[in-house]
Amino acid sequence: MFQSAxxxxxxxxxxxxxxxxxxxxxxxxxxxxxxxxxxxxxLKRALEDNTPFDLLLTDLSFDEDGRVQQLRNGAMLIEAAxxxxxxxxxxxxxAEPDPAVVGNLFKQLxxxxxxxxxxxxxxxxxxAVEYIHQHKKFVPAEFQQAVRSKNxxxxxxxxxxxxSLLAQGTLQxxxxxxxxxxxxxxxxxxxxxxRLNQIRETxxxxxxxxxxxxxxxxxxx
Amino acid sequence: MFQSAxxxxxxxxxxxxxxxxxxxxxxxxxxxxxxxxxxxxxLKRALEDNTPFDLLLTDLSFDEDGRVQQLRNGAMLIEAAxxxxxxxxxxxxxAEPDPAVVGNLFKQLxxxxxxxxxxxxxxxxxxAVEYIHQHKKFVPAEFQQAVRSKNxxxxxxxxxxxxSLLAQGTLQxxxxxxxxxxxxxxxxxxxxxxRLNQIRETxxxxxxxxxxxxxxxxxxx
DNA sequence: TTTCAGATTACGGTTTCCCGTAAAGATAAG
DNA sequence: CTTATCTTTACGGGAAACCGTAATCTGAAA
Numbered sequence: 332m333f334q335s336a337x338x339x340x341x342x343x344x345x346x347x348x349x350x351x352x353x354x355x356x357x358x359x360x361x362x363x364x365x366x367x368x369x370x371x372x373x374l375k376r377a378l379e380d381n382t383p384f385d386l387l388l389t390d391l392s393f394d395e396d397g398r399v400q401q402l403r404n405g406a407m408l409i410e411a412a413x414x415x416x417x418x419x420x421x422x423x424x425x426a427e428p429d430p431a432v433v434g435n436l437f438k439q440l441x442x443x444x445x446x447x448x449x450x451x452x453x454x455x456x457x458x459a460v461e462y463i464h465q466h467k468k469f470v471p472a473e474f475q476q477a478v479r480s481k482n483x484x485x486x487x488x489x490x491x492x493x494x495s496l497l498a499q500g501t502l503q504x505x506x507x508x509x510x511x512x513x514x515x516x517x518x519x520x521x522x523x524x525x526r527l528n529q530i531r532e533t534x535x536x537x538x539x540x541x542x543x544x545x546x547x548x549x550x551x552x
Numbered sequence: 553m554f555q556s557a558x559x560x561x562x563x564x565x566x567x568x569x570x571x572x573x574x575x576x577x578x579x580x581x582x583x584x585x586x587x588x589x590x591x592x593x594x595l596k597r598a599l600e601d602n603t604p605f606d607l608l609l610t611d612l613s614f615d616e617d618g619r620v621q622q623l624r625n626g627a628m629l630i631e632a633a634x635x636x637x638x639x640x641x642x643x644x645x646x647a648e649p650d651p652a653v654v655g656n657l658f659k660q661l662x663x664x665x666x667x668x669x670x671x672x673x674x675x676x677x678x679x680a681v682e683y684i685h686q687h688k689k690f691v692p693a694e695f696q697q698a699v700r701s702k703n704x705x706x707x708x709x710x711x712x713x714x715x716s717l718l719a720q721g722t723l724q725x726x727x728x729x730x731x732x733x734x735x736x737x738x739x740x741x742x743x744x745x746x747r748l749n750q751i752r753e754t755x756x757x758x759x760x761x762x763x764x765x766x767x768x769x770x771x772x773x
Numbered sequence: 774t775t776t777c778a779g780a781t782t783a784c785g786g787t788t789t790c791c792c793g794t795a796a797a798g799a800t801a802a803g
Numbered sequence: 804c805t806t807a808t809c810t811t812t813a814c815g816g817g818a819a820a821c822c823g824t825a826a827t828c829t830g831a832a833a
Contacts, residue, residue: 344566344570344669348568453565498765499762500757516781517781524820527820538718538721538723540719543768739811745790760790781828785824786823787820787821793814794814796811796812796813797811797813798809798812800810
């Protein structure tokens with residue numbers, strides 16, 4: 332079993348509970364953090380002390396509570412952690428229900444496992460830790476084909492910027508000026524219209540309201 | 553302390569953990585359910601057996617997983633439970649961050665306490681159970697002034713229907729026909745326009761995209 | 774440099790939406 | 804029944820968005 336693991340989870344309840352699970356599984360050193368920044372610091376220190384963590388077990392979303400944080404979510408933490416310690420094994424434990432989002436974690440951040448908070452999460456978590464220890468990946472069935480089912484769209488920062496502006500109430504005709512200030516490439520109203528049209532078409536949508544709703548649901552904006 | 557409590561929480565981890573907490577606090581009979589429908593059944597049975605539960609401790613959001621449920625969320629469960637057993641004490645344990653939503657729970661469903669899943673939830677949960685046992689309410693500081701801060705809007709089912717249609721891509725000019733079918737009162741296009749205008753104005757919005765984003769954020773739709 | 778494909782922009786016609794005003798209908802009090 | 808008030812509907816002008824087409828720009832290959 333793993334020698335040492337770091338739990339990063341802002342819910343005191345979950346955090347405590349995971350600590351217990353890991354200890355039951357035989358992990359010798361179980362440490363924990365409530366903030367991503369704290370976690371990264373602990374990873375650094377452990378590395379410097381030549382006692383690096385073997386496993387990072389983290390949530391994705393963290394509540395803001397006044398303490399200003401560099402790393403605002405689990406994805407940012409994982410990226411920083413992998414940068415610091417490429418061989419670190421990562422297990423994500425989250426309520427994120429969108430397969431596309433979870434799929435990206437595997438593809439882009441190369442995480443080793445994902446456990447969905449739910450009706451079987453205790454069982455899953457135990458299995459996942461054992462899987463990962465054996466250098467296997469743990470991907471729950473619901474997320475197996477996270478290959479973005481039928482129609483999906485890769486939102487670029489350009490797309491996100493436009494849709495965010497819409498969601499803030501900006502008139503389309505005022506968007507070009509704003510895009511220019513932020514140094515985007517295609518800033519003309521025509522380009523904005525064309526892009527929106529394109530996105531709507533690939534998603535099979537007819538109106539921007541629909542697009543905004545979709546982006547909110549999928550946490551694009 | 554309470555004699556018996558029912559935990560309704562679909563996350564196995566949280567569920568288990570709460571069970572432990574309640575037992576530690578001295579609750580004799582701790583039962584649990586993963587589905588709201590199951591929970592209501594248990595409440596009924598207990599009532600019939602003359603051993604009613606003293607405390608209902610429930611989450612708000614429940615994942616769908618194929619089993620068809622009558623009660624799809626904690627709010628519906630609480631309503632049904634209070635209907636069945638008006639004196640039942642209710643403590644909600646959820647990650648819902650919107651003070652307006654939580655405020656409504658206190659106002660409309662008359663719950664006895666709310667504990668927000670977060671960095672202090674273990675401490676809070678223990679305190680809350682003790683508070684409620686002493687017939688006090690437990691309202692976390694963040695939600696004290698859930699008096700819908702500055703501008704807010706009470707969305708009627710009529711409003712929600714219209715905005716949902718927009719979010720689904722329905723053209724405004726097609727909405728009247730749909731409203732008629734569902735037997736609404738003001739179905740004309742003019743009325744729809746007027747209502748949307750009104751809502752936007754009270755919220756200080758300029759565009760429907762903004763309104764849809766707001767409703768998504770606040771779980772109105 | 775020339776050529777060509779792709780990206781970006783300009784422009785005009787059509788649709789949809791926005792919003793004000795006035796008419797029509799409903800409801801309750803006198 | 805009449806009046807008054809509120810709600811709902813009808814209508815029209817103007818703004819914004821939508822969408823196709825053509826012109827312009829850009830960058831790389833020949």
